Amino acid sequence: MSLQQRINAFAKLGEQLSSLTSEMPEAYHTLIRQANAHNGWFTEEHIVFALKSWSSALNETNLKKWTSNYSFKEDAPKTIAIVMAGNIPLVGFHDFLSVLISGNHVQAKMSSSDSILLTYVAKQLIEIEDAFATAITFTKEKLEKFDAVIATGSNNTAKYFEHYFNKYPNIIRKNRNSVAIITGKETKEQMEALADDIFRYFGLGCRNVSKVYLPEEYDLDHFFNAMFSWKEVINNHKYMNNYDYNKAVYLMSNIKLLDNEFMLLKEDEGFSSPISVVMHERYTSLQEVQTKLTEQAENIQAVVADCGMENEIPFGVAQTPALWDYADGVDTLAFINRL
Numbered sequence: 001m002s003l004q005q006r007i008n009a010f011a012k013l014g015e016q017l018s019s020l021t022s023e024m025p026e027a028y029h030t031l032i033r034q035a036n037a038h039n040g041w042f043t044e045e046h047i048v049f050a051l052k053s054w055s056s057a058l059n060e061t062n063l064k065k066w067t068s069n070y071s072f073k074e075d076a077p078k079t080i081a082i083v084m085a086g087n088i089p090l091v092g093f094h095d096f097l098s099v100l101i102s103g104n105h106v107q108a109k110m111s112s113s114d115s116i117l118l119t120y121v122a123k124q125l126i127e128i129e130d131a132f133a134t135a136i137t138f139t140k141e142k143l144e145k146f147d148a149v150i151a152t153g154s155n156n157t158a159k160y161f162e163h164y165f166n167k168y169p170n171i172i173r174k175n176r177n178s179v180a181i182i183t184g185k186e187t188k189e190q191m192e193a194l195a196d197d198i199f200r201y202f203g204l205g206c207r208n209v210s211k212v213y214l215p216e217e218y219d220l221d222h223f224f225n226a227m228f229s230w231k232e233v234i235n236n237h238k239y240m241n242n243y244d245y246n247k248a249v250y251l252m253s254n255i256k257l258l259d260n261e262f263m264l265l266k267e268d269e270g271f272s273s274p275i276s277v278v279m280h281e282r283y284t285s286l287q288e289v290q291t292k293l294t295e296q297a298e299n300i301q302a303v304v305a306d307c308g309m310e311n312e313i314p315f316g317v318a319q320t321p322a323l324w325d326y327a328d329g330v331d332t333l334a335f336i337n338r339l
Contacts, residue, residue, distance in 0.1 A: 001131045003072060006101050007063045009129035014058025016124055017051050035089070035116040040238050042089050046201050047117065050089035053320050063101070066323040070333050072102050077135070078339045079105040081143045083151035083161065086111025088201040090118060094323075095150050098332040100125075104339075105135045107146050148339050150332065171335055173328055176298075177210040177271040178318055181289055181305035182223070184215050186315070190306060191226030193316025197304050198263075199230040200319045202239050203275055206301045206327070207318045211271050211279040213289050218282075224260045234262035243276035271299050301328070 020028050035042045080099045084092030091114060099106045110118055119138065126133045143149070148169040151161040158174040165172070180194055197209045212223070234240050247264055250257050258265040268279040283289050286307055293300055293309075302321075305312040326332055 001103070001129070002074070003067060003101075003103065005129065005131075006103065007060060007067065009125060009132065010058050010063055010097065010101060011060040012128045013121070013125050014055045016128070017055035017058070017121070021048050021051050021055065031116070031120055038116050039086070039113045041202060041204060042114070042117075043236065047089050049200065049319070050117070054090060054093060056320075057323055062323055067101060067333070070102070070337055072337065074103050077104045078147040078336070079107055079145065080336060080339075081107045081109070081146035081149040081151075083109050083143070083149065083153065084111050084114070084118075085152040086113025086115075088205045089114060090121070091205070092152070093118060093121065094327070095152075095332060096122075097323075098336060099150075100132065100135060102333055102336050104336060105137070107137045107139060107143060109139055109143055148336070150335075152327075169335070169339060171328075171330055171332065173330075175272060176206045176301035176328060177273075178207050178302040178304065179211045179213065179271065179293070179300060180209045180315070181213045181286070181303065181307055181309055181312070182215070182218060183286075183305075183307050184218050184222075186306065188226065190315040191222065192229050193314075194304065195227050195230050196316050197318040198227070198278060199233050202233065202236070203273075203278075205319060207321065209278070209304055209318060210273040211268075211281065213281055213283050216282050216284055220258065220265070223265075224258075227260060227263055231262050239276060242274065246274045246277055271296065 032044050032047055035047055036044065082092060082095045082099065084095070092108070092110065096106055096108060096118065108118070122136050122138070126136065146168070149165045150171045151165060152173040153161060155174045158172050161170075161172045178197070180197065194209065201208060203210065214220075214223070234243065243262065243264070247257070247259065250264065250266065255266065262276070264277045265280055266273070266277055267281065269281060270279060273279050286309065290309060293303060302318055303309055303312045304315055304318055306315065
């Protein structure tokens with residue numbers, strides 16, 4: 001199967017995912033019900049957003065642009081083991097795509113939290129191009145007979161991955177968080193887009209903004225007014241339980257909070273925040289923020305801003321990275337191509 005055939009297949013997959021979410025056949029409703037029953041965090045809204053995001057990304061123009069920077073080896077495919085996370089819908093799809101688009105084979109160990117959606121997508125891909133049938137393996141057992149590994153997990157599981165896979169070429173991903181920098185010059189539209197970056201997927205993704213940097217004199221009313229577009233998030237019982245629990249824990253510990261009844265804003269120098277909590281830190285200069293982010297680069301996934309900050313991305317696009325926006329800044333296709 002040539003690169004162009006693989007590109008054609010994934011472009012067709014993008015079209016099918018688009019049709020699935022726009023025409024909403026029975027297969028769509030069945031998929032949503034199964035995925036939600038399997039993982040209560042996967043609501044219809046968030047599943048549809050993930051499917052639409054991938055359907056938009058998977059077009060021939062994007063796939064050609066992405067792959068044009070590489071020269072793939074077509075004659076001796078490698079088997080790449082992928083240990084997938086399950087925090088948001090289809091979170092492991094980019095690794096899955098990277099291995100297959102480069103002409104190699106996938107041996108995937110899916111998270112128990114996100115096995116329904118990728119199984120469905122893989123089935124659709126094989127129906128489009130049956131040559132992929134021999135290139136895709138899902139397993140619940142021990143990973144065996146692979147040439148390299150890509151594993152994503154928490155900082156704790158990463159220690160296990162590093163020990164278990166140290167004799168193989170590998171990419172081991174740990175916890176990362178995303179931040180936003182507010183200057184006070186943002187438009188209402190930009191601030192509401194920031195709310196999407198914070199609340200999409202209930203804040204469970206590494207590209208969700210978990211911390212905001214604010215100018216010393218910034219009026220927090222502007223921030224909270226923009227967040228109001230996501231007020232309905234509190235109606236999800238899983239989210240509400242986390243909000244109530246975290247609020248109680250902080251109050252019992254006499255920790256100062258700002259509360260808008262569906263989100264807690266906590267002043268903290270850290271980056272990782274529990275569900276329903278956003279950290280904030282005041283700054284006196286943007287250079288001060290840049291220095292902190294440079295020092296903490298290994299803990300930062302994305303920087304949402306409009307102030308000329310290094311590697312910043314626009315408000316509202318944190319959860320729709322391009323194909324060439326690699327997790328942790330590690331070029332997955334270059335890694336695979338070196339094998």
